[in-house]
């Protein structure tokens with residue numbers, strides 16, 4: 151009998167954290183989960199205590215008006231002061247950011263440098279007329295100017311809205327409009343796989359397309375070797391200094407202003423950090439949902455920063471002495487919380503890499519890890535699968551020793567987990583699989599690495615105080631630890647949660663609360679947050695996340711809404727109707743397949759197909775490009791005319807067709823299968 155149990159445990163493959171790791175971990179307190187249950191929500195004060203407050207809060211949580219929860223009510227603080235100023239005395243000369251350009255240029259930004267740059271940039275923005283609560287849109291790739299601009303906004307109480315550099319002009323225009331943002335910060339261009347991308351041309355197109363009148367466009371210069379900023383340390387000697395060119399003045403419009411000029415005049419200016427209410431917004435981050443229009447997730451200052459700092463400390467196990475590399479893009483929430491706000495709030499050294507992981511060679515990531523002696527490394531399962539495909543020989547030449555590895559963004563297959571653990575972690579690092587969302591601000595389900603054994607494929611336990619649960623489609627809780635799949639929900643608020651959807655409280659309620667809450671109730675116990683994911687609560691108390699249940703797909707860690715993709719495809723010439731579904735993809739996790747019917751008189755052709763791809767690239771960006779475009783005679787629809795995407799997904803994934811009885815014409819999916827030849 152005992153042997154049976156052992157065998158089963160073996161099956162489940164628990165991996166113990168190494169003793170050396172446990173010995174130094176930031177959280178080794180086995181009672182932490184119980185304490186958060188007993189003292190909820192006041193236990194979150196320990197998170198807020200990681201920050202410096204101008205005024206201490208009076209109430210940890212005001213839940214009198216769910217789902218509009220307020221955290222650390224009455225408290226005042228500034229995020230820029232917490233991420234910069236407060237470290238000057240103890241570690242002014244320590245690197246805050248270590249930056250590697252794709253072209254070989256390198257820069258180290260100490261906390262003192264960061265202080266100067268954030269102040270100069272804050273002064274520049276303020277002199278441009280940016281006021282408290284104004285939304286500044288930031289369309290910058292992975293250059294130091296990006297975190298500097300975010301912190302400069304935070305310093306003057308402005309709200310930043312960073313739009314990932316890979317988004318198209320139209321996507322940027324939508325976000326400018328939604329936020330009614332009249333100041334845009336950008337760069338002339340940047341490098342990707344050796345190619346210099348003309349970012350400014352795209353920005354000009356976005357500004358022309360936007361309905362909002364963009365008053366000022368601040369342009370940093372990246373052309374040549376490094377981001378051109380006065381007072382910047384010289385670029386690495388490898389960089390060709392002669393290549394540094396200024397933007398051609400003929401390319402500037404009357405609303406453009408060069409960052410270098412603005413900053414040169416303000417090199418030593420200091421700007422007092424504006425004391426913000428804990429509930430004042432810190433930033434917006436747009437994300438895709440089930441409708442066409444992206445949602446501006448609005449994050450608060452106090453709760454968000456406390457939650458980002460605490461999860462960085464206790465989940466990522468980062469200390470100020472560490473060099474920590476989160477190889478994500480700051481244009482997504484992962485980079486906001488775990489490249490910028492969390493690590494800098496704790497005073498650690500955060501690595502930023504501009505380019506592609508395989509440029510100019512497939513050992514690039516490990517070369518950087520070796521050069522900077524990276525202790526903690528964070529990436530996505532998509533990247534791990536890519537590294538695995540390239541092979542461990544690319545790691546062999548480089549010598550680095552990480553004690554902690556993180557993954558985020560999608561479930562990680564046990565095979566990829568094991569490869570990551572063995573080849574990147576040297577077999578003796580902990581691997582932490584973190585489940586969370588743009589909306590949640592920080593990790594919600596993941597093991598505290600010194601407390602719980604790792605289990606490949608399971609995100610693990612809810613973080614302290616987090617009320618994760620699984621509900622069935624009728625809205626009833628599935629019994630705990632029952633190993634049954636259902637809807638992953640969160641039953642209690644947490645400090646890092648979004649405040650609302652920017653400018654649209656109704657949509658906030660609609661998208662996240664309606665389905666599992668009693669909207670007429672004032673009792674917070676009746677309010678349950680819908681994540682949109684499916685999950686299993688396993689018998690050991692770990693959660694295995696299965697992926698999105700709604701019309702949202704996850705392509706290489708990028709979240710894409712089906713509706714957004716479909717409306718883009720419908721913009722293409724000749725397209726009558728379109729349905730987009732997720733195809734399982736070995737590398738990307740999921741990839742979009744587009745099923746298209748054409749207008750009368752239009753025949754399927756390569757040029758129509760190219761038009762469809764171009765339409766997606768132009769509406770969203772190249773990263774959303776469909777894997778396949780299938781021309782079909784008819785889409786499977788119910789009698790009431792609803793497209794049954796589920797059946798198309800069965801076709802894309804070579805699965806047996808699900809129930810077709812509700813279809814207007816039940817033979818359609820089979821015909822499509824024949825047509826697409828799968």
Ligand code: WT7
Nearest residue numbers: 558559560561583584585586587588695698709
């Ligand atoms: C969706 C959120 C939060 C940072 C990156 C993505 C999926 C995220 C995991 C994980 C399984 C995961 C979920 C979630 N997801 N982390 N560890 N295991 N799935 O942020 O773009 O807001 O996407 O990513 O489906 O809902 P996002």
